[in-house]
Amino acid sequence: MTTTLRDYGVDIGGTNIRLGVVEDDLVVAQYRQPVGEHRSPQAIVALIVELQQQAMQEWGPARAVGVGAPGIVDPQAGMILKSPHFSEWIGFSARDAIAQAVGVPVALENDANAIAIGEARYGAGTGLTNFIMLTLGTGIGGGLVLRGELFQGDRGFAAEVGHMVIQRDGPACNCGGHGCWELFASASGLHRLIDASDDPAKAAFLEHFHGESTRVTPAAAYERALDGDLFAHQLWRQFGGYLGTGIASLMNVLGVEHFVIGGGIAAAWDFFAEATQRAIARHTYPENAAAVQLHRAQLGDDAGILGSAYLASRCVA
Amino acid sequence: MTTTLRDYGVDIGGTNIRLGVVEDDLVVAQYRQPVGEHRSPQAIVALIVELQQQAMQEWGPARAVGVGAPGIVDPQAGMILKSPHFSEWIGFSARDAIAQAVGVPVALENDANAIAIGEARYGAGTGLTNFIMLTLGTGIGGGLVLRGELFQGDRGFAAEVGHMVIQRDGPACNCGGHGCWELFASASGLHRLIDASDDPAKAAFLEHFHGESTRVTPAAAYERALDGDLFAHQLWRQFGGYLGTGIASLMNVLGVEHFVIGGGIAAAWDFFAEATQRAIARHTYPENAAAVQLHRAQLGDDAGILGSAYLASRCVA
Numbered sequence: 001m002t003t004t005l006r007d008y009g010v011d012i013g014g015t016n017i018r019l020g021v022v023e024d025d026l027v028v029a030q031y032r033q034p035v036g037e038h039r040s041p042q043a044i045v046a047l048i049v050e051l052q053q054q055a056m057q058e059w060g061p062a063r064a065v066g067v068g069a070p071g072i073v074d075p076q077a078g079m080i081l082k083s084p085h086f087s088e089w090i091g092f093s094a095r096d097a098i099a100q101a102v103g104v105p106v107a108l109e110n111d112a113n114a115i116a117i118g119e120a121r122y123g124a125g126t127g128l129t130n131f132i133m134l135t136l137g138t139g140i141g142g143g144l145v146l147r148g149e150l151f152q153g154d155r156g157f158a159a160e161v162g163h164m165v166i167q168r169d170g171p172a173c174n175c176g177g178h179g180c181w182e183l184f185a186s187a188s189g190l191h192r193l194i195d196a197s198d199d200p201a202k203a204a205f206l207e208h209f210h211g212e213s214t215r216v217t218p219a220a221a222y223e224r225a226l227d228g229d230l231f232a233h234q235l236w237r238q239f240g241g242y243l244g245t246g247i248a249s250l251m252n253v254l255g256v257e258h259f260v261i262g263g264g265i266a267a268a269w270d271f272f273a274e275a276t277q278r279a280i281a282r283h284t285y286p287e288n289a290a291a292v293q294l295h296r297a298q299l300g301d302d303a304g305i306l307g308s309a310y311l312a313s314r315c316v317a
Numbered sequence: 318m319t320t321t322l323r324d325y326g327v328d329i330g331g332t333n334i335r336l337g338v339v340e341d342d343l344v345v346a347q348y349r350q351p352v353g354e355h356r357s358p359q360a361i362v363a364l365i366v367e368l369q370q371q372a373m374q375e376w377g378p379a380r381a382v383g384v385g386a387p388g389i390v391d392p393q394a395g396m397i398l399k400s401p402h403f404s405e406w407i408g409f410s411a412r413d414a415i416a417q418a419v420g421v422p423v424a425l426e427n428d429a430n431a432i433a434i435g436e437a438r439y440g441a442g443t444g445l446t447n448f449i450m451l452t453l454g455t456g457i458g459g460g461l462v463l464r465g466e467l468f469q470g471d472r473g474f475a476a477e478v479g480h481m482v483i484q485r486d487g488p489a490c491n492c493g494g495h496g497c498w499e500l501f502a503s504a505s506g507l508h509r510l511i512d513a514s515d516d517p518a519k520a521a522f523l524e525h526f527h528g529e530s531t532r533v534t535p536a537a538a539y540e541r542a543l544d545g546d547l548f549a550h551q552l553w554r555q556f557g558g559y560l561g562t563g564i565a566s567l568m569n570v571l572g573v574e575h576f577v578i579g580g581g582i583a584a585a586w587d588f589f590a591e592a593t594q595r596a597i598a599r600h601t602y603p604e605n606a607a608a609v610q611l612h613r614a615q616l617g618d619d620a621g622i623l624g625s626a627y628l629a630s631r632c633v634a
Contacts (some may be wrong), residue, residue: 006443014320039615048476050556053435065578081604082602082604087477093464129471130470130471138568142570144379144570144571146463146468147464147468151463151464151571152572153447153571153572153574154447154572154573154574154575154608155572155608156447156572157568157570157572157604157605158570158571158572159571159572160569160572161569161570161603162604163566163569163600163601163602164481164566164569165483165562165563165565165566165571165600166482166483166485166561167484167485168483168484168562169484170319175602176598176599176601176602176603177569177600177601177602178599178600179600180569203513215583217333218542233451235417242485244484245482246482248482248494249480249481250570251474252477252478252480252481252482252494252497253477253478253567253571254461254468254475254476254570255469255470255471255472255473255474255475255476255477256470256471256475257470257471257472258471280489281481282493282495283482283494283495283496284480284492284493284494285389285477285492285493285494286478286493287389287398287399287474288474288477291471291472293472309352
């Protein structure tokens with residue numbers, strides 16, 4: 001009989017669901033299932049149960065399960081109100097449905113918030129009273145840690161920072177808004193920046209992608225920059241500029257000096273961070289710009305699992 | 318000998334300094350001194366002492382004095398780091414200087430935050446766990462009440478909401494930034510909107526102002542709208558649109574549903590509020606737009622005095 005305290009953390013992504021076994025604040029094993037075409041609430045619950053059973057066979061049962069889900073989550077009610085990747089999830093009582101299926105207590109949180117909690121407790125946010133977590137991916141995930149605690153707004157809506165307006169007359173966003181930050185400073189933003197560019201070096205760059213900007217992944221754009229491609233360098237500087245505009249804006253609103261930046265795109269840090277700092281200086285008081293500190297996230301893909309497992313550990317006395 | 322608990326609240330404005338005598342949560346008397354050319358730290362302290370002596374003669378001494386000051390204030394250190402209206406105030410230890418001069422404990426806060434505290438305790442924010450206070454004047458003053466308390470950021474910098482970027486390639490702001498919200502949704506914003514307009518009705522409107530947009534005060538633009546001037550109506554709708562864009566952005570970032578709107582410009586509410594709601598709907602999720610509630614501030618010019626007097630009351634045991 002083991003006496004190890006063990007919780008499971010689940011990260012529901014648009015492509016994969018991952019479950020991590022967390023012991024002593026470490027992810028000791030990870031299991032993964034592709035989501036595929038099965039995107040209904042029932043199908044997702046079934047996949048989580050499958051992952052739980054795999055994990056239990058090797059590691060034994062968990063005290064509780066924490067789940068980070070994409071979309072607008074009401075953590076008190078345990079509900080997913082809506083989700084960009086799962087159109088059928090409208091007012092889905094995910095916490096209770098999953099708890100019933102897995103047979104242990106479940107904590108539910110927005111995925112970006114779960115990442116913020118992970119970094120706050122075990123990563124780059126350790127010891128910071130206030131910080132803003134930015135997860136750069138298809139969009140911009142955000143988490144606000146204020147006075148040492150996650151701030152969730154009135155109904156779990158907080159930190160949809162990707163939908164902060166930075167260009168009032170800008171392009172339409174699928175949130176229904178216009179000129180949202182994540183239209184520029186995200187993976188899809190890279191495509192937009194490429195399409196809008198009239199840099200003569202663009203053609204040579206796009207040759208590596210069959211001439212199609214939509215084939216440019218952040219990882220590939222990063223590799224091209226590593227290879228010394230001039231357009232790729234310019235692209236990352238532009239990206240950094242948009243990133244910095246939004247960070248300055250958040251600094252002005254919240255007066256928070258620490259930003260923890262993660263997500264796949266953060267890998268290209270060396271190519272955009274300087275432009276980000278310049279844009280921050282361009283869009284806020286000199287005192288504010290000098291005070292801003294950008295931190296790279298430390299936990300990578302484990303952040304969300306650790307964060308949701310931590311929330312799970314608080315569900316059990 | 319009276320046993321009434323009495324505090325003084327001081328509001329330092331760019332034009333006047335006002336001191337209010339607060340008894341039983343009411344402003345029972347107000348005194349005022351024009352700032353004029355005397356804008357040094359010493360001159361302002363001397364004016365506050367003068368107001369204090371006037372008030373004491375009629376109402377007796379106060380337990381403590383609360384001061385709301387424009388600019389970037391560090392309330393813990395009791396310092397004004399810098400101020401848009403008082404160029405000599407750089408790292409001015411206002412709290413200690415005033416306390417020494419008036420002989421009672423002093424609390425110092427940013428003026429917009431003092432207004433937020435006033436509305437939170439006695440006005441439109443009563444009972445709201447989270448709300449955002451917007452004071453529309455020359456710029457946009459902001460105060461964030463989160464989890465029932467003023468959120469001040471890392472060093473009292475929070476809620477410079479007027480400097481949130483809403484038009485990345487927009488005009489330069491005297492904060493050093495570009496495209497700040499308050500360049501559009503403020504008194505100076507009205508001038509900018511008039512200058513940019515090519516509405517044929519503009520000429521008739523401007524006739525009332527000797528053809529000069531800079532002579533258009535918010536009060537005068539409001540009067541023209543009351544008189545049925547078509548351009549004035551259009552102007553307020555535009556103003557409302559910019560106001561709503563920023564409110565939507567704040568809603569997306571903080572997930573806070575309640576906004577309390579005060580300041581002189583709020584008088585024109587009936588002419589801009591509908592356009593504000595439309596812009597909110599244009600720039601956020603339908604769920605968010607439906608959840609936003611705009612409240613008119615209730616305390617007018619008393620808000621800042623009541624708020625700073627409340628802070629003063631917490632300085633005495």
